[in-house]
Amino acid sequence: MNRFIIAAFVAASCLVYRASAQEVNTNPVELPSATVWEFVKYNNAAANLYTGTVCIEIPVYTYEDSDFTIPVSLGYSSNGFKPNIQAPAAGHEWSLNAGGTVTRIVRGLPDEERNLSTFGFMETHNDSTLTGVGQLDGFTTGWDNDGIEAVSPTLFYAPYGWDNTSMLFDMEPDIFYFNFLGYSGKFQLGYDGAVHFYDTNTKDSEFALEIPRYDLNEITIVTGDGFRYTFGTGLAREFSGKTGTSWKLSEITAPNGRKVTFEYTRSARQYDSAATLTYQFFNNYAPSTMNYSFRGNYLIGPEKMAEIDIDAKPTRPKLSSPIFVSALDRIVFDNGSAIDFYYKTLPYNESGEGTILTILPKLDRIVVSNSDGEAVRTCALSYSFPPAEESNKIPFLSEIELSGEGVFSMEYDYDETTIFPKHGTFKIDHWGYYNNSSATYESFYAKTVQDDYLHESIGTSVRNPNGEYSRIGMLKSITYPTGGRTDFEYEPHDYSAYVTCEYPVFIPYLQNTVGRKAAPAGGMRIKSIKDYSSSDTTSPAYSREYSYLDSEGYSSGNLAPMPRYGLSYTRSTPPNENISVFLGSYNDLLPSDGTHIGYSRVVETLPEGSNEYRFISYRDCPDGKVTNMEYTNINNYLYDVTCNRNLSGTDARNAIMALMSPTISMESKRGKLLSKRSFDKNGDMVASQTTSYESYTYAYESLDKIWNLQSLYIGATRVATVIGDIRPVSVSTRISGVTETENYSYDSFRNLKTVVKDGKTSRFLYVQDLDDIEAFDDMVSASYWNSFRSTATARTMKRLNMVNLPLQEEIYDKNGILSIRRYNYGYRNASDTSLVVVKSIESYDQTSERWETVSHFDYDSLGNLVEATDPDGVSTVYIWGHGGLHLVAAVGNATIEQVEDA
Template sequence: MNLCIHTGCAEYLKLSRRLFFSFLLICLTLCSYGQRAYHKYARGYVGDVPKAATFSPVGELDNVDHQTGTLQVTVPIYTIKTGDLELPINLYYSATGIKVGQERSIAGMGWQLNAGGKIVTSVIGLNDDHLNGINNDYSAPWKNQPYNNVNLNVDHIPHRQYIIDLLSGWRDGALDIYHYQLPSISGSFVFSGADYLTFPYRPSVYASGHMIKHDGKTYEFVDGDVKHTRKRTFYTEAFPPDTSMFTKAWRPEDEDQVSNDRNLRYILSESSNDSISFDYHVFSSHVQAHLPVLNNLDKITTSASMPMSKDVTRDTYGNWVAGTGYFIKAPTFTQTKIMYKQLTRIKQINFREGRVVFEYTNGFCDFLSSIKIERKLPDNTFELLRKFVFEKTPESMNYLFLGRITEEDGSGNFVGSWAFKYNNEAGLSNNPLTTEHSGEDRWGFYNGAGSNKIMIENPHNNIAIQNKRYEPIYIQYNSTSPSTSLHIPNRQREGIELYGKGVPYGQFSFANREFNFEQAMTGMLASIVTPSRSIVEYEYEPHKFVHYRPSSGNSYTETIKQGGGMRIKQITTSDYDVEGGYASTLRSKKVFKYGSGGAYQGNEDGVGKVSYPATIISTNSVYPAAYGVNIGTTVGNFQLLSHSIKDMTLKGGSYAVYGSVSEYVYKSQNDVGAKTTYLFYLPAMDQWTEGQGFSYPVGDNSGGIKPDYIYNHPKSVIRYKSWGSNVYSAVQRTEYAYKQVNAPLVANPGRFLSILAYNRGILAAPFLQSYTVHYMDHNGDLQTSTGTSVIKFIDPIAAYIRSKDHPDFYYPGKYGYDAVYLGYNSTAYVKTQERNYVYGDNNILISQDTVNYVYDSPRHLNPNQISRLNSQGDSVLHRFIYPLDVSNPSNGSSASYLINRHLLDRPLEEYKYLKKGNDRYLTAGTTYDYGVTVQGKLYLSNELELKLTQPITGSPTNWWHAFTVKRVDPFGRILELEIDQLKSYALIWGYGNSQITASVNNAIYTDVAFSGFESTDKGNWSYSGTPNFAIGSVTGSGAYNLTTGAISKSQLDPSKKYVLMYWLKNGGVVNIAGGTVGAAESLVEKNGWQLIRRNISASEGVTLSGSGIIDDLRLHPYDAGMTTYTYSNLQGISSITDNNGTIKYFGYDGAGRLRDILDFNRNIRERYRYHLPY
């Protein structure tokens, strides 16, 4: 970006962009403006004094989650600012890899459009509100039991039937999980009635099905996408040996698993009447014309389960004897079809000053074609201000990869553009990434193995089996001896229906599920060309992990394997040669090196922790004792699965985390300037990764949520100086300590129990002397054999899946369950200590500093005390009291106001102490009081500061009113305030009460009035006419014709002298009544207007009438000073007028950026030009 700037004599006041009243402008002269800073929690501010814009928002193009090595790119589009609400609109890309079957986004594959918020539902079991959902199940046997001591007697038939019903899907035992994404925060929650739990634990978040409250804002949601998940198991639930149970039909619709997402509808402020609303396109299955687009989104996934079981024989004593090898049995298949019954797309975002409109390439909203920023005009029509045009890459065809974003101004002129490139774009047309595909590795990434059929991996290659101490022996079903050459037997009817007969008949190869980095890179973001014509290029490398395999005794061999996706290796930023289309001069270079962790130095062995897919689970086959009715032999069989049954992600969608990561920053292509090393904790191994013994879980019995783990937080950060030749010395080291905070027990903890049932095994032979065994033949049919002494080809898992659990098949211990109180997973880690060390060039410790954080209550996550040791060895303490620290706050108290609005991070009291030895001295203190308007809007009403000339040890008494609100409107806007018990300020609001149009020092609200006639707000004047935008004006665009009605102001103090000032268009007549009115003084004339000033005294009110056209009508006490403002909608301040009537104008270009600063006569004093470096 190149800026051509001529700087004038103006001194600019930097104002807060936040919702708090940070500064008040008081105009003194043309070239200087006074300022006064107010407390950050007071609301209301004068808009930003215009300043030069950047060419286009820079975004975050090189942000990396160091622990996972995940590149996280943010491309800004626009930020809505209306009153105290702010909503950024941007595109987000997380480079964890594109998965096979990943649903494409309206902004392109891998990109996520952030434009508001959403709640995504994860249904666990049945939908909670289903007829048989957990919210409607009042007869569950655990309902009246303690939440922390649930005891179901599965030998008791009613309790057993409850577990069977859970397993069969007829009842629901687990709460659904809701994942929320707001503009500033995201997480998960569960709710039941009025109670809720958040994950991670966030006490500042209130959550329910259609509403979230956080940080003084209310987010209301409406129904969004509705998805049905339907199953096909190929067999009915008739009891065996009914061989007519085979069917191709899908399960009936009333057995669908229904997921209802929610879309953000409103953002409402708790401190004002500011709001943002959202509209959506809705496509419904109830509308015939919408069915084609909905049906096109159907997604089918085929899951296979292949039993590995031992043959069992009976010896001469009638005992069961299991063989040594596991026979490969025919797999069973289940298909799931996800169908959209309702699909929604963002259509429009509305706010007071304008709207953001989203347009698509076709009527079914497949791909985002443009985003338009439109501002509202005084006549309530809209004018285009900016437009962002989206284009997909030519190579991507139907895969919708984002290729370019072009920004235009309101006239269609080119402003700038972003361009995106991806890896292996030319091969995308041959890789059906968005459909079910067989070329999928263990973690779901594309591996190019397109010849795969049944997606079960060869057990010899299954990494979760390989790392166990005893690796099983595998035997083909039609063999008697172990084999290393294995295949999948597949003669059953559903297998042939799905995959054909096989060659030779009934035989299929195991799937190749190996990770292939080159193939997994398909479609990954490779480079971005920015609007300022720099190019950012990304280079990736595969995750690596240590894979352990048992060798002899207790020994293991270690192998470095690749898998689990990719991590960022290098990011370079260079100037972009537009004509040549290549990177030229290097501007920055970052290289990342990963390791498994270690001491302060860390290591760079490239190895991290990668999650193993859970594609193997145990199942026991139980046989009766010899001629008895008791359990005699239990055989530990297992089954191989095509898809993992657990959520494998460790953090932020990544399957890998690292103990140490170093970021090298280069000064040139080969010259390192500095590096920073981040050290992290590593997670514990789970049952699939653990290599001790040969045992597998019976399932993944999680409640669908994860607690906050300590490994998510860095334990130290070390910064190094480079001396060249790979020699570094530490210059700073920071170490962190944490503690876990658990959510307090909810009022009704029993509502947050999830009962997760599982089946430990199958009764392979009933407890009868004359027994009947059900087994699968090679054609996949259930057969029976009575009174045999050898059970071959037994397929207990298949028999169980394809039949209801007959009561005769039960044995003690067959069923298990986990009763999970979800509150145990509502946790968070808070920082308790931060230690900083600074080193000299020779690694000599120069200084050290320790900061301790103390938390008094788990009800909030704010530190109540922050202490730091100074250089004299004394402790500087900072104490805080928050709303939830107040015991039983009364209604109408500041604590209750903040608690009810979930503003839990705002302190009510702050104190600073100096601790010398055992003595503690108070050095400063501040307290905050809050009020609520008649409309229920919150405002800071009072700030008291402790005035001390020296530290004290006793109780403080000399408090001073540093900030006091004297008057506030019903919507929380401050109208009058007092500073330091002496200085009074009045504020006038306009533009729909959204902007401060006048700030007045040394005045109270009833003594002032101002109207620039830019909106229907009257600025403390009374009149019946309306502003006119067609008769010219001095500032803004509106003026007032006195012929449409007189203007008056009452409630003046007759003991005071006032100044009345206004612009009068030549030829007009203004009559003034009320008190003693001084002679009209013409201060200046310009462009057919005169600035008139008149003094008024001994008046309780004033009235203006006549036939003139006036503008910028102001009234204030004689000894007060008024500064007034006009605004250009969605751009900023368009003029500032000081107390003497001197005006400074601000002009903007078609893209809404500051272009000109003009003086009183509209002569350009400064001009800003934005141009591309072509």
């Protein structure tokens, strides 16, 4: 195995190569560019056997000094071929991983929308006087597409206290996704200045957000160590029309003021790929003043659709507004070093099925230069194309040549006869994977069928998955500069249970397939990985085979909800209008809460034995519905309905509420490792690891998404109890008959508070805990920290968001304290109060029963430690070179004055 590829398992649950493509089931207004999508798809979540997705990462270069670590790599991730996604800058399914990005799903109006009568959610976020809920009214946003008027499905509200009730306020905060340099997660704006970070890969509470008051031209995220990451400056923002679709990392600022700058160029105008989502509610009966017509919310662009009808079909897929794409041009470091990115136009162009398709330049070279302008690392990329004359000329990354290393060569699943369809094809399954069906625009839009008990099925086969075609174009092998090779084999996803929301409970639950027979799902999963040495390219030197069955022999796959298409029902009371509900699946171009399928049990077979992995699945962590939601006037419009089976009373109300109320998705909480058991060739268990989890919940008051049918009122706010995270509380490891257990607890900020192992407890205190110091009253130094939190240093640390730094670590057993380690912070010196540093470290050891202090820490202007004195009064001097960026020497038993005089 070449050193550039992640080893066979990264942690217990990770596949050979890291990351997984994500599926989506939501309603974006604008889509990100292909390059941004590929970056987010690759980086948004670690790949693991739970999703069966393989991911490859080839490091190009890592810049590192005393403050910054900036990696640049090329990554591959794929679940199968999706023909309506254009190849990004590094070729089909490859991403350039450099810097980071923030992107979003627009819900209703963009948050920053602001004019005389309509306001995005930022207005409510900024103005604390906008409280309470008034009348909800449907609102036509004024979008226009070839004369077709567009209707937003969102409801808007006029809060109490406003005399002008014609002023309409978006009640849906957009969902923002971020991924940069090892950090990932989501955030939303809240009421009265609140910001909610969630689903992060560290601690939700360590992040702080800074944005302009009434626009989103720039977004700054501050991490718990005080580093500031700014997105969207200048050309680092991609947008469609006036709506920002993504913000790319443009600057990093360290606490000492040092900066790294990311420069961009405007590379092209990319048009959205033809998508296949319809996700709106419509009322076919409406007064003449309510001119509801269907534009598709930027996702479907029918050229003409005169009436809303469940059987209406668009005449052609149509692209929406263009996205102005930014390409990373250069990374500049303050010591004069730089990383440059060069692009080129390829000899062949991708084409669209009756659509406009902008050709995106592809990455040609990466050049790393030192402060003297000399190249110290180069990376050259080459591309290949499907040879069949009728095929769409999709660019595949065929070679990566790294200076000083050699060439990586890739082969993909296609040959001289393989025909890749053009963008905008209807020949895709429910999840956007290619199925080469006979679908046309007349047959593409499926229809959800219900039986007398409202059990749902899809009444067409043209959207069924087909693994023979969804596998084309996937990576088959990679050959390393050493001559070794890795081959990949895939198989279609399948499942024996699926999520549904049907009669009689109308809340999400897991339903087994008939006889628990395995049913196919869209996309592919890894079946085997085989490594070959340079000396023997025919017999694998090592192999891994994967099985996705539960302990009873059934598929362990759980499928997310099947899409609903064209669900309709008719009110049983006058005026007996027909109510049409459009929901659906589409080409997932945005990140989401998770994949469309997950596996609760996977067995990995190795030459020396096997490993069994079990993961948190839907059965362990199901989705839920919001609580405390009350509608008034619902009876006037929705109460009595007929839908094959006549419903009334509670059944009717629950059915409508199930359609109108979104679920609380717990997908991001699933996929965590529950257990790993290792067996030898004879089937005897030789090791095991089991993890127990707990979840913390919080109540979040929101008005979220409610759909409008003419007129509807809400009588109370929605209070949703949300699982904020699932955290390990116990890990038991058994090796050679010996079991060791570690138990964990957390504070109110999700910081690790205690670790208990072998009868000893380690307890931790952080700067963030100064807000909740009472929780640590039993600690030896509680009174000390109560005093410290009121000092100017503590206030500065909180202001700079340096909240994730340690204050104290202590270890104790049943007999009392064994040791304490305390960090004392202060300003670098009296004249520089902008830079907070560790001034001393105090240690207590129970054996000697005394405190010892490493103190007299001196720092240079960049915050580098230049001298420290140990408890015996002996000093060590640290010498920094290259402009203070790298430690070059440490001189013991000397002072800074002695070193300077030497």
